[in-house]
Amino acid sequence: MKTKYIDLIDQTFYFPQEEFSLENNQLQFHGINLMALIAQYGAPLKFTYLPKISENINKAKTWFDNAIKANNYAGTYNYCYCTKSSHFQHVLNEALKNDIHIETSSAFDMDIVENLKAQGKINDDTYVICNGFKRDQYIQNIARLINYGHQKCIPIIDNYEELSLLSDTIDGKFQVGIRIASEEEPKFEFYTSRLGIGYRNIVPFYNNQIKENSKVELKMLHFFINTGIRDTAYYWNELLKCLKVYINLKKICPSLDSLNIGGGFPIKNSLAFNYDYEYMINEIVNQIQIACEEAQVDVPNIFTEFGSFTVGESGGAIYEVLYQKQQNDREKWNMINSSFITTLPDTWAINKRFIMLAVNRWDDEYERVLLGGLTCDSDDYYNSEQHMNAIYLPKYKKEKPLYIGFFNTGAYQETIGGFGGLQHCLIPQPKHIIIDRDKEGNLITSVFSEQQTSEQLLSILGYRKQYPEIMKSFESNEQELITIL
Incomplete structure (x- = not known):
């Protein structure tokens, strides 16, 4: 009986595809080892794969040139x-x-x-x-x-x-x-x-x-x-x-x-x-x-x-499944370590569909789940309404980390989400990586932006960081109390 995640994908879609392949039961995107990317930069993580932008531009130009000639x-x-x-x-x-x-x-x-x-x-x-x-x-x-x-x-x-x-x-x-x-x-x-x-x-x-x-x-x-x-x-x-x-x-x-x-x-x-x-x-x-x-x-x-055709397919987001909540007999919620409203606002605002796949553990058995974000907002989720059909992922196991990727997210999400600004429930924007290739085709990665810090968000909100002064005051009062006693 075929019950593994890789079996599900093989039975449902033509796989591998132009941009997706599998190596050692781990997903590759345009030949990028996503688990190696996670090991180097952590998750949650957003990335932009620059060569895909030029590829799509030149595809369209070729198609129009051919049509004009024909x-x-x-x-x-x-x-x-x-x-x-x-x-x-x-x-x-x-x-x-x-x-x-x-x-x-x-x-x-x-x-x-x-x-x-x-x-x-x-x-x-x-x-x-x-x-x-x-x-x-x-x-x-x-x-x-x-x-x-x-x-x-x-x-x-x-x-x-x-x-x-x-x-x-x-x-x-x-x-x-x-x-x-x-x-x-x-x-x-x-x-x-x-x-x-x-x-x-x-x-x-x-x-x-x-x-x-x-x-x-x-x-x-x-x-x-x-x-x-x-x-x-x-x-x-x-x-x-x-x-x-x-x-x-x-x-x-x-x-x-x-x-x-x-x-x-x-x-x-x-x-x-x-x-x-x-x-x-x-x-x-x-x-x-x-x-x-x-x-x-x-x-x-x-x-x-x-716009979207130019840049959309260059982007991706990777999350880790932190925890699974069984809310009733039928619904299992996989909680990601970020927020859909923060990082993929179109999933929340207009039920935008993106490609969603497990990054690792393709050889494990699968289960049907819902995906939930970290915010306290009931709308911070991704399910079959946004997805093309029901969501299946490798079974959650606390001792075996599971990473999931959303792909072709490169258009509008940063702008709509307010890049560098306030985020819903103050869930920070994740680290953003730029991925390119040199003339020999070797991957080059660099950090475009680090994950937002509390200091950045508090500064936007008008708060001055007072923690050191508060702690000093507390320590001074504590010492006075000890002396009196």
């Missing part, structure tokens, strides 16, 4: 990275090795862009696509970059007021894009995205505010689907509606030459994950080609904004 497509392809997915310097440095462009979301993003430009990481040929609702500081920062000569900074107009604000602040001529307010999936609580300008209003907006404006040139139409690029009737319908707007605009606006199909690719959230990236890309390019040929307009240059 369809004899006359336009070009430009890969943009959404900085909001992860703003960390090590992430941007790795991504920018691959001749890509940047999409920003806020005023402070522009400070990062200027920092990267000062370091020579980007130059005047790098497109900076500025999305988001723009208020004073964001407008000022965009204008500063353009006024200093970065002509490939393209603010995407999100509302009717932004164009005049930009025109008042930018010195010379500049290019803009317009964001389409796409209709949301039927399951949403609202019908139309709060971002952008409605389909029917875009051509009138161009005619009223851009066409006769000598300072402004419309270059890009921005199309974003909140649920990402998926092979659904909803996605294809919205894409075709977007193409109709592009064609109508192109016929009256010769400067329009780019279509930004924002909305990212999904990333692997289970060992059963199946998504045909090449088919989707080829079909998107083909649909754009067909629509433009039928309308007898030039095809647009294609821009994409991939």
Whole structure:
């Protein structure tokens, strides 16, 4: 009878997979010995495997290049990275090795862009696509970059007021894009995205505010689907509606030459994950080609904004199972030595699914469990609602430590969790490791940040550390009491 954890995985999934393999009953991730990592740095532990960022960028660029060649497509392809997915310097440095462009979301993003430009990481040929609702500081920062000569900074107009604000602040001529307010999936609580300008209003907006404006040139139409690029009737319908707007605009606006199909690719959230990236890309390019040929307009240059796809699959988190609580006849709670709300907030906030596997003890018998975090919050857990199905792990044994890993966690978790700041129930952020490879392929690891200390958290809260003085006072009073006695 096959009752071992390795048997369960073999019976349920195709294993090993591209990034996962097994050696001595211990999990390997991209050839990284995770138990050796734990032995060196301890757990809980978060890590970023930098080579995966470049790998995914180059996969996407290759897929688009192949689709463009297969369809004899006359336009070009430009890969943009959404900085909001992860703003960390090590992430941007790795991504920018691959001749890509940047999409920003806020005023402070522009400070990062200027920092990267000062370091020579980007130059005047790098497109900076500025999305988001723009208020004073964001407008000022965009204008500063353009006024200093970065002509490939393209603010995407999100509302009717932004164009005049930009025109008042930018010195010379500049290019803009317009964001389409796409209709949301039927399951949403609202019908139309709060971002952008409605389909029917875009051509009138161009005619009223851009066409006769000598300072402004419309270059890009921005199309974003909140649920990402998926092979659904909803996605294809919205894409075709977007193409109709592009064609109508192109016929009256010769400067329009780019279509930004924002909305990212999904990333692997289970060992059963199946998504045909090449088919989707080829079909998107083909649909754009067909629509433009039928309308007898030039095809647009294609821009994409991939955030999670760029950085998500580079991240992971490792925890130790501290204790098991049998709460009733059916439910066993494995308590981890950290908090899901602190370290993987998307599991708590939006029931986000990640790949979860045991790191060691694959040759042991398995059991069905629930996973609980350390906080006193009843929502600090991970179960079958977040996971693809029921959670099975090697049986808990107090004398045999069990480690579990969550993978493809590299997008948004640090930002949403408030990296370096306060955490729920003051459960500290774990140590974070950067993993890279040298030219010979050897692993290089370094500590990006140590686990948070009580002093750091208390400082944020406004407390001054008084423990030494309190102890001295206590010791002095104790000595006086002894003398009296």
